[in-house]
Amino acid sequence: MEKTKSDNLYSEEISLIPGPEYSEYVQLNLRKIQEFRRNFHLPVIGIAGAEGKTTTKRMIASIISQRGKVLETPIDCNSASVVTSTLLKLDQHYRYVLLELGIINRDQFRLAVEISQPNIGLVTNIGEAHLANLGDKYFIADAKVQLIQQLPADGYAVLNIDDDLVSGMDSFSPTRQVIKYGFNNNAHFHASEIKHFGPDGMEFLINRYYKLHLPIYCSTSVSNALAAVSIARILGFDFSEIIDGLQNNFELIPGRGNLIRLKDLYLLDHTYNATVNTVPKAVESLAHFQRYSKKLILVLGDLDWLGSAAEKIHANLGYYVSAKPIDVVITIGHYAKLVGEGIQRINHSQKLVLHCDQPEALPELMVKYLEPHSTILVTGSKSLTLDKPLRKFTQMVGKT
Secondary structure, three states: OOOOHHHHOOOOOOOOOOOHHHHHHHHHHHHHHHHHHHOOOOOEEEEEOOOOHHHHHHHHHHHHOOOOEEEEOOOOOOOHHHHHHHHOOOOOOEEEEEEEOOOOOHHHHHHHHHHHOOOEEEEOOOOOOOHHHHOOHHHHHHHHHHHHHOOOOOOEEEEEOOOHHHHHHHHHOOOOOEEEEEOOOOOOEEEEEEEEOHHHOEEEEEOOOEEEEEOOOOHHHHHHHHHHHHHHHHOOOOHHHHHHHHHHHOOOOOOOOEEEEEOOEEEEEEOOOOOOOHHHHHHHHHHOOHHHOOEEEEEEEOOOOOHHHHHHHHHHHHHHHHOOOOOEEEEEOOOHHHHHHHHHHHHOOOOEEEEEOOHHHHHHHHHHOOOOOEEEEEEOOHHHOOHHHHHHHHHHHOOO
């Protein structure tokens, strides 16, 4: 069978499905890890989805760590071998296990779930983040649904009601204990009365009653918080504990939409990665800083893994951005240039659109068009490593 791009992502991973010469040895070790896992009767939470897994995991940990020690996979766990090595750290001192299952390869994902045996399964979203890798979003859903299919009868499935493919996974669940969260009022846990306070974060009501104010700036993070609330309620936490844990212990990980304060500037750092799903929401968060800023600046790089749809998607993003109250748009990369062209077709007179050929030239270009009380959003695909020019920019401008 011809290798796909997703297979190439795993070329350096210790595969749980090795060649014939190592198969017997690896299978023996996997059985031992599985037996070891069975010795521990505690909540094991598996988190899968296209985006938001790490932020959701950190939110859950900020709540449940108030009651006991939490064993977690490392940030951005995207290999089955890391899941198994994490499980081997289990001992009697841990009360909870949090597993981020950011595994693209379907068979590796299945094995990671079989060995870790989560009794709570959470799927954040499917979206279109890896369309060029897996063919289409239905194939992605078919991979992630394995987490739900393998839950025990007394387990819990936690699903995002706002993503149709995720919400529909309830029909594959062997457990009738299905919890849904999202912005839809029919969800078990939903958000309403959402307020944006610019640099002071966001506030919203859970189930029209419980008020939560967090240092988050994007609607995606509200959804992540609802997922964390769902898990915590399953584990018996009351709302006062949940709110205390989130408000006192949680902060965004750098690169995931966190806010950096630079003298009289605000910088929204979305440099970890950008996808078709995340860019519009990130741009929306920038727009909510308008009342707190004299100038809004968007720095947007190429999106990866879009296959033949790349040109159309980037142009459409340009049309989307054209309607937002953004003053300066700086694009980076071959396809991102089409974003700027899309903006100019729709909104050629009101926005300054610039293109930067190399990320290394970005800091100087950003400084050139700054003015006091600006807010800047930087985002782009992981392959551009925009965190590097961002660090140089912060050094040039100087933190508060």
